[in-house]
Amino acid sequence: xxxxxxxxxHFLATSAFLFTLGVLTVVVRRNLxxxxxxxxxxxxxxxxxxxxxxxxxxxPAGHVYVLLIMTVAAAEVAVGLGILIAxxxxxKTINADEATYLRW
Amino acid sequence: MSAEKVAFFILSGxxxxxxxxxxxxxxxxxxxxxxxxxxxxxxxLYILLNAEFLAALQVLIYIGGITxxxxxxxxxxxxxxxxxxxxxxxxxxxxxxxxLTTAIVLLLIVKKxxxxxxxxxxxxxxxxxxxxxxxxxxxxxxEIASVLLLVVLVGVALFVRxxxxxxxx
Numbered sequence: 001x002x003x004x005x006x007x008x009x010h011f012l013a014t015s016a017f018l019f020t021l022g023v024l025t026v027v028v029r030r031n032l033x034x035x036x037x038x039x040x041x042x043x044x045x046x047x048x049x050x051x052x053x054x055x056x057x058x059x060p061a062g063h064v065y066v067l068l069i070m071t072v073a074a075a076e077v078a079v080g081l082g083i084l085i086a087x088x089x090x091x092k093t094i095n096a097d098e099a100t101y102l103r104w
Numbered sequence: 105m106s107a108e109k110v111a112f113f114i115l116s117g118x119x120x121x122x123x124x125x126x127x128x129x130x131x132x133x134x135x136x137x138x139x140x141x142x143x144x145x146x147x148x149l150y151i152l153l154n155a156e157f158l159a160a161l162q163v164l165i166y167i168g169g170i171t172x173x174x175x176x177x178x179x180x181x182x183x184x185x186x187x188x189x190x191x192x193x194x195x196x197x198x199x200x201x202x203x204l205t206t207a208i209v210l211l212l213i214v215k216k217x218x219x220x221x222x223x224x225x226x227x228x229x230x231x232x233x234x235x236x237x238x239x240x241x242x243x244x245x246x247e248i249a250s251v252l253l254l255v256v257l258v259g260v261a262l263f264v265r266x267x268x269x270x271x272x273x
Binding site: 006008009010011012013014016017018019020021022023024025027028029031033034036037038040041044047048051052053054055056057060061063064066067068070071072073074075077078079081082083084085086087088089090094 | 108109112116119120123124126127129132135136139142143146149150152153154155157158161162165166169170173174176177178180181195196199200203204206207210211214215219220230233234237238241242245246249252253256257259260263264266267268
């Protein structure tokens with residue numbers, strides 16, 4: 001099989017697999033911290049795809065997008081962990097199935 | 105095998121292996137370490153893609169910031185949580201099948217699409233170009249991001265305080 005040279009396809013394939021792993025982590029695991037990790041994996045997969053496109057099409061704008069996505073991801077984790085700690089203080093659990101405040 | 109191939113496969117293996125290990129990890133502190141490995145692999149892939157600045161940011165923000173935050177979250181939510189809540193086996197199988205399908209479809213898309221070839225591949229140092237773009241074409245997004253960070257800073261502090269005081273402001 002002729003895989004090479006390392007091109008856009010390889011990076012996009014890695015990104016696709018990473019995204020799938022992230023989705024699977026979010027869907028299957030029930031611990032909220034692990035779910036946050038899955039979200040991070042998905043964001044990283046997206047970033048990787050953007051950087052690959054940017055590299056192989058010659059547009060540096062993709063790097064700016066990734067920079068901004070990283071900022072938002074960091075903010076998202078901070079908020080997520082804040083909510084998680086608030087949940088833990090009031091309900092003594094970080095199981096996603098027991099976080100049912102907004103459900104009746 | 106050129107050096108680039110070897111590097112790509114090692115880094116891609118680290119990234120995907122880390123992701124898989126998170127999915128199957130039983131101990132949460134180890135899951136954080138696996139996340140670190142995965143993010144480090146992505147940083148390496150950025151270097152392969154000539155995005156040195158983003159690789160540095162990845163190490164700073166993700167590895168130095170987010171994983172540490174995760175460790176704090178883990179520590180603050182007490183011992184009992186180091187074991188995993190039970191997962192439904194049926195759901196896991198269904199999720200596995202559907203995400204396998206997603207992966208196959210994504211791979212087919214990646215393989216079949218004729219990606220438009222750009223004028224030329226990005227090469228050399230892109231840091232200066234990123235800085236220029238951030239303060240010209242994308243200055244609005246840049247400002248929005250700074251406001252977002254401020255809002256998050258205040259919001260999270262307020263949020264955690266509300267939870268401590270039993271929900272009363």
